[in-house]
Amino acid sequence: MPDDIDTSMPHEARVYDYLLGGKDNYAVDRAAGDQILQVTPQMPVWARHNRAFLNRAVGFVAGQGIDQFLDIGTGLPTVANTHEAAHRVNPDARVVYVDYDPIVLAHAQALLDPGGTTAYIESDLREPARLLAEAERFLDLARPTAVMLVAVLHHIRDDEAPEEHVRALLDAVPVGSYLVLSHATYDFLDPEDARALHDVLGSSPMTFRARTREEIERAFLTGLEVVEPGLVATTDWRIEDGDIGSAPDTTRAGHWAVVARKTRA
Structure with missing residues (x-):
């Protein structure tokens, strides 16, 4: 375990891992998760629907010809990651995972493939210039790219100007790029x-x-072309047979979800 991992305080990525049934968490994270479950026992279902949205959205965007994915705030490795969803459509798609938590970096090897199509960088959404500079070592940001902000922006306070950081990321990629976003509500x-x-x-x-x-x-969609069905519950975004649940049910969502396209500079 890296020396700079603080196990005395709960961390968002580890609590989320616990809610998803993962094992990469500590007693302090489980205690925080249990507090949440006491008042919102459906939280693990929300987390699974969010993961299902990620997979549908990546599959859709890859189907539009996008072969570069910048996944920011990815959290701990779990089943059905971005690169797996992208590679089902295009085995050559390149994916860069970004997180600032050292424990995520400690698990990066679980995601890196021998073909070199995935990479992991330690960076922070709140420092977009540094993040983009690191990402450009692996991606050609002059080409259309999917910027993925799945279940991360609700961990950014209003006074940290999340809308400015998202705009900086989108300004760095060309017309034809996509934003994939989900947000707790x-x-x-x-x-x-x-x-x-x-x-x-x-x-x-x-x-x-x-x-x-x-x-x-x-805050996040101004100037973008929102893909159908729009900004909807994760349970409603292009739901398909085999996804969690037999029909859309917003009480099982907990997150808004959207895919939007950049159509002008």
């Missing part, structure tokens, strides 16, 4: 349950900022 909860979850997350040392549909649309 309280919109699908009744007010009492939303307050209970907000209180638990607000008392945690982890950063969490749920946003409404309107906030997400205004």
Whole structure:
């Protein structure tokens, strides 16, 4: 284990791993996860729907001819990763995973393939210039690229200007690139349950900022061409046979989801 991993405080990636049923977490992460589960026992279902959206979105974007993916805030390796979904469509697609947590880097070898089509860099969404400079070692950002921000922006506070960081990332890629985004929300909860979850997350040392549909649309989608069916629940985005559940059910979502295309410089 790298020396700079702090196991005294819960970390978003490790708590998420716990909620997904993973094993790369510590007692402090499980305690934080259990607090969340006490008020929102459906959270693991939300996490699985979010992962299913990621796979559908990557498959769609790869089907549009995109062969470069910049996956930011990827978290710990789990089943059905971005490169697996992309390679089902195009085995030569290149994927760069980005995370700032050293434990994620410690597990990077689980994702790197012998063909050299995947890479892992340690960087932070809140430092887009540095992130992009690192990514350009593996990707040609002059060519259309999928910028993936799946379940990461709700860990960025308003005063950290997440909309500016997203704009910097999109400004760095050409017309024809895509944004793949999902974001946690309280919109699908009744007010009492939303307050209970907000209180638990607000008392945690982890950063969490749920946003409404309107906030997400205004902050991150301005100037982009939103792909059908639009900004919808993860359970509603191009749901297919075999996905979790037999029909869309927004109470099982917990995240808004969208794929959008850059159509002008």
